[in-house]
Amino acid sequence: MAAHPGGLTALAPSPAGTKSGAAVSVRGLIRSFGTKSVLDGVDLDIAPGEFVALLGPSGCGKSTLLRALAGLDHDVRGSGVISVPDRVSVVFQDSRLLPWDSVLGNVTLGVREHDAGARARKALAEVGLAGREKAWPHQLSGGEQQRVALARSLVREPQLLLADEPFGALDALTRIRMHGLLQDLVAAHRPAVLLVTHDVDEAIALADRIVVLDQGRIATVRPVPEPIRTSADAAGHEALRRDLLAALGVEATAGH
Amino acid sequence: MSAVLDRPVVAPHQDPAQAGRPDVRPTGRRLGPGRRRRLAWVGPSALLLLWTAASATGALDPRILSEPWTVVAAAGELIADGRLQENLAISAQRAGLGLFFGILVGAVLALLSGLSRIGEALIDGPVQIKRAIPGLALIPLLILWFGIDETMKVLTITLGVFVPVYLQTHAGLRGIDLRFVELAQTVGLGRAGFIRKVVLPGALPGFFLGLRFAVTGAWVSLVVVEQINATSGIGYMMELARTYGQTNIIILGLAVYGILGLLSDGIVRFIERKALSWQRTLAG
Numbered sequence: 001m002a003a004h005p006g007g008l009t010a011l012a013p014s015p016a017g018t019k020s021g022a023a024v025s026v027r028g029l030i031r032s033f034g035t036k037s038v039l040d041g042v043d044l045d046i047a048p049g050e051f052v053a054l055l056g057p058s059g060c061g062k063s064t065l066l067r068a069l070a071g072l073d074h075d076v077r078g079s080g081v082i083s084v085p086d087r088v089s090v091v092f093q094d095s096r097l098l099p100w101d102s103v104l105g106n107v108t109l110g111v112r113e114h115d116a117g118a119r120a121r122k123a124l125a126e127v128g129l130a131g132r133e134k135a136w137p138h139q140l141s142g143g144e145q146q147r148v149a150l151a152r153s154l155v156r157e158p159q160l161l162l163a164d165e166p167f168g169a170l171d172a173l174t175r176i177r178m179h180g181l182l183q184d185l186v187a188a189h190r191p192a193v194l195l196v197t198h199d200v201d202e203a204i205a206l207a208d209r210i211v212v213l214d215q216g217r218i219a220t221v222r223p224v225p226e227p228i229r230t231s232a233d234a235a236g237h238e239a240l241r242r243d244l245l246a247a248l249g250v251e252a253t254a255g256h
Numbered sequence: 257m258s259a260v261l262d263r264p265v266v267a268p269h270q271d272p273a274q275a276g277r278p279d280v281r282p283t284g285r286r287l288g289p290g291r292r293r294r295l296a297w298v299g300p301s302a303l304l305l306l307w308t309a310a311s312a313t314g315a316l317d318p319r320i321l322s323e324p325w326t327v328v329a330a331a332g333e334l335i336a337d338g339r340l341q342e343n344l345a346i347s348a349q350r351a352g353l354g355l356f357f358g359i360l361v362g363a364v365l366a367l368l369s370g371l372s373r374i375g376e377a378l379i380d381g382p383v384q385i386k387r388a389i390p391g392l393a394l395i396p397l398l399i400l401w402f403g404i405d406e407t408m409k410v411l412t413i414t415l416g417v418f419v420p421v422y423l424q425t426h427a428g429l430r431g432i433d434l435r436f437v438e439l440a441q442t443v444g445l446g447r448a449g450f451i452r453k454v455v456l457p458g459a460l461p462g463f464f465l466g467l468r469f470a471v472t473g474a475w476v477s478l479v480v481v482e483q484i485n486a487t488s489g490i491g492y493m494m495e496l497a498r499t500y501g502q503t504n505i506i507i508l509g510l511a512v513y514g515i516l517g518l519l520s521d522g523i524v525r526f527i528e529r530k531a532l533s534w535q536r537t538l539a540g
Contacts, residue, residue, distance in 0.1 A: 072438050090442040096435055100457040100534045109453060110443030136534045152443070 022083075023048045023160055023192035024069065029080035031064050031073065031216075038064045039078065040216035048159070051186060051193040053207035055200065057248055061216045062196045066090075066164050069194065084160055085192075089153035091163040095145035097137035097152075104133035107152045116155075123151035126188070127181060143174035147181065154189060161191040167202070179205055200244045204229060204237070212247045220247040322504035327511070330504040339493070344512065347478060347489040350406065351516075354413025355474045361414065362421025362470070363463065369422075370429030370459070371451065383422055391416040391473075392480050404485040409478075416477040420469035428462020429455060461535070464528040471520045475513060 024046035031039040038061040046052050056062040067073045068082060070090045097106045107120035124130055127147040137145055146166060153161060166182075167175045183206065186193055197203055203210045204224055212220040222244065227234040245251070304324070310316040311323040318326070334340035365383065368375035395412055402408040432455055440450045482491025490509050497505035 070442055072441065088442070092435070092439075094435070096439045098436065098439075098454065098457070100460070100532075101453070110440070110445045110449065138534070156443070 021048070022046060023050070023085055024194070025081075025083040026065075026069070027081040029065070029068060029078070029082065031061070031068060031076050031078035031080075033076065038216055039068070039080075042080070042213075042216070042218060044211065044218070046160070046192045046194060048192055049190045051195070051206060051208045053195045053197055053203035053210045054213060055197060055203050055210055055244060055248065056213035057198065060213045062213050063164055065213065066162050066194060066196050069160075070162050085158075087156055087158045088160045088162060089156055089158035089191075091146075091149050091153050091161070091166040093165040093168045095137070095142075095149040097145055097148055099137055101137075102133065103129065103135050103137065103140070103148050106137065106148055107155055109152065111155055119155050120151070123155040124148070126154065126185065127151045141174075143170055143178065146170060146178065150182070150185065154185060157189065158191045161186070161193045163193065163195045165197055166195070168197075168199075175202070182206065198248075200241055200248070203244070204241060210244060212244065214247070214249075220244070319501070319503065322507055326504040327507045330502070330508050334493075334505070334508070340508075340512075343488060343490050343493045347482065347491070348516070350409050350481070350489065351413060351474050351478045353410045354477065355417055355470065357410070358414040358417025358470060358474070359421050359467065362418035362466065363425055365418070366422045366425035366429060366459075366463075370426050371455070380426070383419065386415070387419050387423065391419070391477065395481070395484070399485065409481040409486070412481050413474050413477040416473045417470040420473060421463070421466040424462040424466030424469070425459055426462075428459035428465075431462070432458040461532060464524070464532065467528075468521065468524050471524055472517070475517050475520075479513065 022045040024044065026042055026044040029039050029042040029044075030037070042061075042065060044052075044065075054062045054065065064073070064076070068076075068078075068080075069084055070088065072090075097103075098109065101109070103124065104117065104120055107123060108116040111119065113119070121130070121133060124133060127150050129144060129147055129151065132140070132144070137148070140148065146169075149166070163182075167178050170178060179202065195203070195206060207224055207229070210220075210222045210224060211218055212222075220243075222240060224240070225236070228237045228240060231237070307316070307321070308324050311318070311321075316323075322330075331340065365379050369379040369383075370376070391412070394415060395408075398408045398411055402411065436454050436458065437450075440454050445453060478489075479491050482489040483495050486492040486495075490512050494506050494509035497503075497509070
């Protein structure tokens with residue numbers, strides 16, 4: 001376990017595994033931009049291998065929380081204690097591939113082990129892009145680019161995968177395929193996952209637990225039982241969906 | 257069909273294998289330059305033809321502009337007695353040395369200034385001041401310091417070359433997308449890896465833009481230093497021709513400068529295309 005260096009967050013005394021054995025532990029997290037408070041005392045634990053979806057309307061602070069966990073908020077004022085594993089990968093909404101590097105070069109970026117190339121090939125095969133190692137990013141479709149980004153995050157065998165609306169820029173059909181791919185990858189590699197999204201159905205389909213953030217505070221926490229996650233026809237699916245939408249301030253109409 | 261848009265009629269692009277099948281399609285106005293065609297030679301050829309015709313009919317006074325064939329004849333004579341090659345070699349050497357040092361200095365200064373705040377504080381100000389002074393205005397000072405030999409000439413070219421290389425490379429370095437900086441941090445790149453994998457490749461398009469300005473600038477500086485205080489070179493050859501009223505040799509000199517300019521720009525563009533093959537642009 002390691003706390004992020006730098007920033008204003010106090011370093012957590014991080015024994016191997018925090019008291020609860022959690023992969024991620026956040027206590028009293030406060031972040032503000034100028035006078036605007038964005039996170040107002042957030043506590044969150046994520047167990048190893050647990051998939052948590054962070055749901056919330058635009059501007060609720062969900063991306064700020066993810067960026068805090070990723071250690072990308074050096075210049076943001078705040079306080080609180082964050083503890084995350086050593087190996088953290090981030091997938092952004094844009095695939096963020098270096099346009100001047102090949103697909104393989106993008107996946108191996110920052111990997112220091114001598115077998116980086118072989119591992120990257122394996123990761124690319126896992127996301128269904130075997131044989132595209134030499135392609136330039138601009139030669140790929142949006143969905144393929146995002147799959148490369150997934151391969152890049154997997155190649156370092158993360159204990160925590162942070163995903164900031166990773167499918168937000170994809171078309172509906174591609175998004176559904178990517179949901180299946182992400183589920184397979186998570187099942188194979190068992191990282192803890194924090195997925196930031198504003199899509200209720202995406203959250204229900206993927207997460208073990210859904211956390212709704214509202215105005216910088218955790219408003220609702222709902223576990224997603226197995227049958228509800230896997231089938232939209234399961235009893236309780238519609239009720240959960242309605243409750244989550246209500247928590248987001250949307251009155252759901254019957255059906256959709 | 258009621259046409260809301262004024263649509264141009266387009267010739268059908270039919271696959272020969274499907275001849276006979278109807279190909280009727282609505283077409284919108286096509287933006288962009290259209291398909292690539294190799295027609296760059298048309299304009300210059302037309303000009304050459306016009307020049308030849310005007311000279312042959314006597315409409316063009318040879319004292320104003322020599323006939324094309326006398327220019328060719330002058331070229332033949334100068335090549336036969338070796339004077340053209342000799343002058344061309346010395347000109348190319350000056351331009352080449354000036355370019356080499358200018359590119360080196362410009363790129364190194366841009367890296368120092370683009371990658372560290374101290375470097376920027378020390379370097380950027382003086383370069384901006386240098387940029388404000390027309391490079392050729394320094395020639396009197398350079399002559400006083402270095403005399404009129406090769407050092408002065410190469411230095412004048414160097415001073416003209418390093419500024420665009422510095423400016424464009426520096427802008428390229430500073431224009432690296434912040435999103436890639438974040439990415440580099442999340443994948444755990446160190447400072448050296450960040451510079452090698454993200455900063456330098458990201459700044460390369462800027463460097464090449466600067467390089468193209470630099471090559472053009474090198475020839476401009478070359479012409480100036482060869483027409484004042486020189487006893488060799490293409491510019492000297494033309495200056496000498498002026499005193500004897502030999503328009504054909506002046507035209508020949510212009511043609512040589514033109515060929516050199518096109519050739520060097522072509523080389524830079526070729527290297528650029530190879531180095532930046534990851535880019536996708538309208539040029540296609």
